[in-house]
Amino acid sequence: MSLTREQLAQQIIDAGRFLYGRGWSPATSSNYSARLSATEALLTVSGKHKGQLGIDDVLATDMSGNSLEPGKKPSAETLLHTQLYNWRADIGAVLHTHSVNATVLSRLLQSPVVTFEDYELQKAFSGISTHESKVRVPIFDNDQDIERLASKVQPWLDSHPDCVGYLIRGHGLYTWGPKMSDALRQIEAFEFLFECELKMRALINR
Numbered sequence: 287m288s289l290t291r292e293q294l295a296q297q298i299i300d301a302g303r304f305l306y307g308r309g310w311s312p313a314t315s316s317n318y319s320a321r322l323s324a325t326e327a328l329l330t331v332s333g334k335h336k337g338q339l340g341i342d343d344v345l346a347t348d349m350s351g352n353s354l355e356p357g358k359k360p361s362a363e364t365l366l367h368t369q370l371y372n373w374r375a376d377i378g379a380v381l382h383t384h385s386v387n388a389t390v391l392s393r394l395l396q397s398p399v400v401t402f403e404d405y406e407l408q409k410a411f412s413g414i415s416t417h418e419s420k421v422r423v424p425i426f427d428n429d430q431d432i433e434r435l436a437s438k439v440q441p442w443l444d445s446h447p448d449c450v451g452y453l454i455r456g457h458g459l460y461t462w463g464p465k466m467s468d469a470l471r472q473i474e475a476f477e478f479l480f481e482c483e484l485k486m487r488a489l490i491n492r
């Protein structure tokens with residue numbers, strides 16, 4: 287049974303409180319969304335503190351990222367959400383966060399991809415059933431031109447239909463899932479892996 291707009295808005299508000307509480311969505315950073323229907327998404331408005339979202343701090347957009355609610359300004363990164371809903375029909379929620387570990391790891395690595403392997407926690411990602419699998423996470427250079435950034439992301443998505451998330455260098459993480467709870471689980475798993483990688487690299491380089 288599909289959820290109402292009010293229920294999806296409440297999930298977005300609750301996600302913001304949780305992610306802000308964990309330190310992964312500081313200040314007005316981050317944006318969150320849920321699929322309303324095949325043709326519409328519910329997104330956070332731009333510039334709000336994500337730990338203090340209210341019921342009016344979300345708006346509906348079409349799947350091209352156009353606001354359907356005049357007077358409300360959609361997230362500056364709306365296109366990165368609608369791109370994902372257009373990419374895969376099974377995606378029901380998208381979360382973007384700005385954690386310290388995502389920011390530091392993506393700046394530390396010069397490579398275009400970070401690969402996680404031999405971590406049991408990889409199994410928290412959809413489609414992964416063993417630590418022996420490789421989870422490849424692309425790192426795209428940051429860009430204030432979101433349309434141009436989306437055009438860099440699209441070829442990766444097209445050639446990696448099982449992609450579970452991506453990093454934007456010095457900026458943050460995007461991940462998703464069929465439900466908000468799936469996207470939240472993947473955020474937690476990514477944060478665990480980012481922290482492990484940073485600790486491993488610090489110890490190896492001592």
Ligand SMILES: CSC[C@@H](O)[C@@H](O)C(=O)COP(=O)(O)O
Binds near residue numbers: 382
């Ligand atoms: C506080 S700077 C972060 C923004 O530039 C952006 O990256 C972000 O995540 C939030 O933008 P928003 O327009 O509120 O959705």
Ligand SMILES: [Zn+2]
Binds near residue numbers: 315
């Ligand atoms: Zn951002």
